[in-house]
Amino acid sequence: MTTPLGTANGSVAPFQESICRHAMYSLGQQWIDLSARDRFNAVALAVRDLMMHRALETEARYRQKDPKRLCYLSIEFLIGQSLGNNLRNLGLHEACRQALGNLGADLSDLEAIEPDPALGNGGLGRLGACLLDSLATLGLPAYGYGINYEYGLFKQEIDDGYQREKPDNWLEHGSPWQIAKPEEACTVPIYGRIEHGVDRAGVYNPMWMDWKLLMGVPHDMLIPGYGGRTVHALRLYSARASRDFDMQIFNDGDYLTAVEQKIASETVSKVLYPSNAVVAGQELRLTQEYFLVACALRDIVRRFERDHSVFGDFSDKVAIQLNDTHPALAVAELMRILVDEKSLSWEEAWKTTESTLAFTNHTLLPEALETWPVPVLERVLPRHLQIIVEINRRFLVEVGARYPGDKARLARMSLVEDSTPRRVRMAHVAIVGSHSVNGVSAIHSGLIKTSLVPDFFGLWPDRFSNKTNGVTQRRWLLGANPRLADLVRATIGDGWITRLEELERLEGHADDAAFQGEIERIKRANKERLARLIRDQSRVITNPASLFDVHVKRIHAYKRQLLNVMHIVHEYLSVIEDGTTPRVPRTYVFSGKASPGYWLAKQLIKLIHNVARIINGDPRAKDWITVAFVRDYRVSLAEQIIPAADLSEQISTAGYEASGTGNMKLALNGAVTLGTLDGSNIEILESVGRDNIFIFGLTAAEVAAMRERRSYRPQDHYDRDARVKRVTDAFSSALFCPREPDLFAWITRSLLDASDEHVHLADFPGYLDAHAQVGDAFADPGRWTRMSILNIARIGKFSSDRTAAEYARDIWHLERVQ
Amino acid sequence: MDIPVEQMDGVAVAEIPVDELDASNSGELKRAMAPILERYSKLIIDVGRLRFVDSSGLGAMLSCLRHLSAKGGDLKLCGMSKPVRAAFELVRMHRIFDILATREDAARSFQTGSSRSTT
Numbered sequence: 001m002t003t004p005l006g007t008a009n010g011s012v013a014p015f016q017e018s019i020c021r022h023a024m025y026s027l028g029q030q031w032i033d034l035s036a037r038d039r040f041n042a043v044a045l046a047v048r049d050l051m052m053h054r055a056l057e058t059e060a061r062y063r064q065k066d067p068k069r070l071c072y073l074s075i076e077f078l079i080g081q082s083l084g085n086n087l088r089n090l091g092l093h094e095a096c097r098q099a100l101g102n103l104g105a106d107l108s109d110l111e112a113i114e115p116d117p118a119l120g121n122g123g124l125g126r127l128g129a130c131l132l133d134s135l136a137t138l139g140l141p142a143y144g145y146g147i148n149y150e151y152g153l154f155k156q157e158i159d160d161g162y163q164r165e166k167p168d169n170w171l172e173h174g175s176p177w178q179i180a181k182p183e184e185a186c187t188v189p190i191y192g193r194i195e196h197g198v199d200r201a202g203v204y205n206p207m208w209m210d211w212k213l214l215m216g217v218p219h220d221m222l223i224p225g226y227g228g229r230t231v232h233a234l235r236l237y238s239a240r241a242s243r244d245f246d247m248q249i250f251n252d253g254d255y256l257t258a259v260e261q262k263i264a265s266e267t268v269s270k271v272l273y274p275s276n277a278v279v280a281g282q283e284l285r286l287t288q289e290y291f292l293v294a295c296a297l298r299d300i301v302r303r304f305e306r307d308h309s310v311f312g313d314f315s316d317k318v319a320i321q322l323n324d325t326h327p328a329l330a331v332a333e334l335m336r337i338l339v340d341e342k343s344l345s346w347e348e349a350w351k352t353t354e355s356t357l358a359f360t361n362h363t364l365l366p367e368a369l370e371t372w373p374v375p376v377l378e379r380v381l382p383r384h385l386q387i388i389v390e391i392n393r394r395f396l397v398e399v400g401a402r403y404p405g406d407k408a409r410l411a412r413m414s415l416v417e418d419s420t421p422r423r424v425r426m427a428h429v430a431i432v433g434s435h436s437v438n439g440v441s442a443i444h445s446g447l448i449k450t451s452l453v454p455d456f457f458g459l460w461p462d463r464f465s466n467k468t469n470g471v472t473q474r475r476w477l478l479g480a481n482p483r484l485a486d487l488v489r490a491t492i493g494d495g496w497i498t499r500l501e502e503l504e505r506l507e508g509h510a511d512d513a514a515f516q517g518e519i520e521r522i523k524r525a526n527k528e529r530l531a532r533l534i535r536d537q538s539r540v541i542t543n544p545a546s547l548f549d550v551h552v553k554r555i556h557a558y559k560r561q562l563l564n565v566m567h568i569v570h571e572y573l574s575v576i577e578d579g580t581t582p583r584v585p586r587t588y589v590f591s592g593k594a595s596p597g598y599w600l601a602k603q604l605i606k607l608i609h610n611v612a613r614i615i616n617g618d619p620r621a622k623d624w625i626t627v628a629f630v631r632d633y634r635v636s637l638a639e640q641i642i643p644a645a646d647l648s649e650q651i652s653t654a655g656y657e658a659s660g661t662g663n664m665k666l667a668l669n670g671a672v673t674l675g676t677l678d679g680s681n682i683e684i685l686e687s688v689g690r691d692n693i694f695i696f697g698l699t700a701a702e703v704a705a706m707r708e709r710r711s712y713r714p715q716d717h718y719d720r721d722a723r724v725k726r727v728t729d730a731f732s733s734a735l736f737c738p739r740e741p742d743l744f745a746w747i748t749r750s751l752l753d754a755s756d757e758h759v760h761l762a763d764f765p766g767y768l769d770a771h772a773q774v775g776d777a778f779a780d781p782g783r784w785t786r787m788s789i790l791n792i793a794r795i796g797k798f799s800s801d802r803t804a805a806e807y808a809r810d811i812w813h814l815e816r817v818q
Numbered sequence: 819m820d821i822p823v824e825q826m827d828g829v830a831v832a833e834i835p836v837d838e839l840d841a842s843n844s845g846e847l848k849r850a851m852a853p854i855l856e857r858y859s860k861l862i863i864d865v866g867r868l869r870f871v872d873s874s875g876l877g878a879m880l881s882c883l884r885h886l887s888a889k890g891g892d893l894k895l896c897g898m899s900k901p902v903r904a905a906f907e908l909v910r911m912h913r914i915f916d917i918l919a920t921r922e923d924a925a926r927s928f929q930t931g932s933s934r935s936t937t
Contacts, residue, residue: 189873189908192873197914198914199910199913199914200913200914200916203913205910205913205914206910207880207909207910207911207914208908208909208910209873209876209877209880209909210873210874210877211873211909212873213872213873242872340907340908340909340910341904341907341908342907343913
């Protein structure tokens with residue numbers, strides 16, 4: 001294969017030379033004397049040189065053609081390790097392997113050393129990273145904007161089954177991928193008050209006085225597209241104090257207070273908030289969101305003004321995508337810049353703002369919809385609050401004219417909730433200030449229209465659309481599963497790497513015994529690798545011949561890890577009490593983090609560990625059931641677990657999961673989905689066909705109706721079905737907590753509570769039946785492997801290349817620049 | 819702080835003698851400007867040396883303008899650098915100050931009565 005830098009073989013010598021040069025001149029030692037970490041750094045710096053070259057070429061090409069550019073604002077980017085990914089996208093993976101071989105080192109060892117930049121919680125941040133990969137691959141001009149958190153999401157440790165959070169200081173040793181650009185730092189005002197007055201023409205002129213300043217220092221991480229021709233930047237901002245010290249305090253002799261203030265300023269980019277811990281009113285979180293928006297918009301305006309002078313053209317040259325509501329303050333900030341600084345009329349500024357911004361909603365969970373108390377906004381961002389209030393006044397006039405006399409509607413749609421204290425609804429701000437609102441799967445986009453904001457859909461039906469999420473096959477197949485990637489390449493060529501729909505050409509091989517054998521061999525090898533990882537981490541011995549039943553994602557009530565545990569308990573009790581032999585041996589693999597303040601999720605982790613301890617230690621179940629929890633779930637761990645999965649658990653309560661992307665990654669790697677009709681499971685069902693997926697449970701409409709009518713009667717299910725009763729009762733016994741008998745009694749109570757919004761007992765019998773079908777299918781290897789192949793062959797729609805192309809065509813109106 | 823004052827076409831021109839105007843010296847500026855503001859009713863302040871101004875510096879400039887306006891005078895600014903202009907725009911103070919490119923432009927605008935900013 002040719003590389004963007006010549007042939008792979010031809011690149012070995014110069015690449016090797018570059019590595020050694022960095023060892024000597026960047027790190028100050030001979031290669032042979034470098035520590036493993038510095039060897040990784042030397043290689044990364046050599047790769048960065050090549051990317052920098054391509055990034056400058058890309059920018060020159062873009063500036064010559066002056067295309068419209070996308071700016072993707074996201075409070076999280078879960079980018080994962082970069083070395084292997086960058087090398088593959090540059091076409092240099094093999095050349096690097098050879099160069100390192102010549103230097104007596106192994107590329108895989110160095111790849112494993114790289115810390116995961118855990119700059120995200122889950123799907124939302126990973127979507128941002130996958131889209132950046134696709135945008136660069138497609139040659140769609142784009143920048144990413146985010147925050148350079150010093151501490152990523154916590155590291156998860158397990159102590160007696162309980163999650164313990166440890167700081168993840170991923171930048172402790174610096175990152176060779178980051179290029180600091182202090183000369184492009186920007187100042188960000190915050191706090192202060194509004195001084196009301198008039199300008200020289202006698203027109204009202206509010207002035208934002210007495211603010212404090214933060215500095216935003218950009219750090220660029222380069223994102224190469226596949227083929228290496230296009231390299232974009234993800235610009236991550238670190239917060240710094242505006243001056244080294246507040247000079248007044250310093251001059252007054254209070255050195256320590258001056259230092260404290262400097263530290264307080266730098267706190268803004270210190271830590272990534274775990275999801276579900278974002279309690280409204282947390283001023284630091286609001287400051288983070290504003291910091292991201294202010295830094296990004298200053299940079300976007302600066303770049304625009306470099307080549308353009310008329311702001312009327314702004315939306316012809318810039319598209320800004322708000323990844324959820326966290327950057328929704330962009331509505332007010334862009335208005336402030338255009339009206340206050342660039343002196344556009346309100347009407348001109350509004351037209352520009354609306355036509356530039358677009359908003360992606362990622363959740364239907366009420367508690368995750370951000371609102372900010374008016375008094376907090378007034379203190380932190382007084383001018384922005386003024387602007388939001390004015391936007392709201394004008395908006396409500398428009399609504400009032402459309403629906404005369406409908407005060408209830410005005411109250412529902414207002415950007416400001418009439419509560420005590422009043423609160424600003426950021427989703428409403430984002431919807432009103434954007435020309436496009438999209439959900440991330442077909443069902444989710446539908447629920448946005450019918451359940452989340454039906455009034456807005458009624459007002460502006462054309463503003464709403466669906467853009468089903470996708471994942472990049474470069475990371476999730478080519479990188480994560482090289483054995484399978486090689487087989488696919490040998491069978492249908494390379495086209496799928498940039499056109500995932502070409503995987504459909506594998507369909508013709510679904511019944512080919514030789515191909516099936518290869519698929520089985522690869523899956524087995526991946527399972528053996530995961531088995532070693534589990535053994536090394538937790539001393540649990542797993543059987544690679546068993547069905548690997550994988551449930552990996554954040555731990556959350558709606559994702560229903562509990563339902564999975566209930567099935568395991570059912571299987572276990574069937575073995576030990578009924579003497580039943582399961583259809584197939586199974587290994588249940590869990591991995592995921594619980595938000596530190598989320599008691600229930602943390603209890604579920606404890607439950608999984610206790611269930612694992614009892615079952616794994618029971619000789620009666622030993623040959624049939626093994627339970628493993630793999631700690632510290634992150635992108636690099638997902639890359640090891642996903643290729644080893646036989647079964648993909650996607651069992652959220654219908655109507656709760658916006659899309660999910662783990663389901664796509666797992667299917668891409670040949671896992672068969674066991675899922676509810678939720679999120680993108682529904683579209684996976686449509687793609688892979690009913691014979692190649694296991695679907696169970698209530699629909700979103702049924703769950704919603706049950707909730708509305710209060711018709712959920714868990715006691716009925718308990719009384720009616722002995723299986724349900726036995727499993728429910730097991731949690732209030734000491735079976736899984738012999739030393740603390742009441743530890744899990746809350747689960748029994750919660751399962752029997754009619755207010756259980758995740759309707760576990762209603763879905764449990766269907767889940768058991770679906771699992772029985774899974775067992776039957778897995779017991780027939782030919783059938784199972786055929787299903788697995790058809791999942792791979794029919795998953796082409798779920799590439800983030802398709803997602804990015806749809807956004808570009810329908811929302812951003814971007815052209816490819818090749 | 820010693821603020822030099824020159825005459826240009828019958829208008830006083832005061833020059834801010836520092837590169838940075840912030841919490842450490844804006845009080846001092848106000849004190850140094852007080853006698854100048856008492857003495858003149860038409861004043862040009864040349865801010866050409868300034869490269870950084872924070873909110874307390876902006877507050878000091880605003881109090882100069884208000885002092886002169888209260889007694890029926892006027893204040894014009896000239897020589898403003900890009901970063902200082904950005905700070906004025908940030909708080910919308912560019913709308914209440916007459917900001918001109920050079921001392922000559924400022925003096926001329928006093929004579930013609932023009933109040934259009936030229937920067």
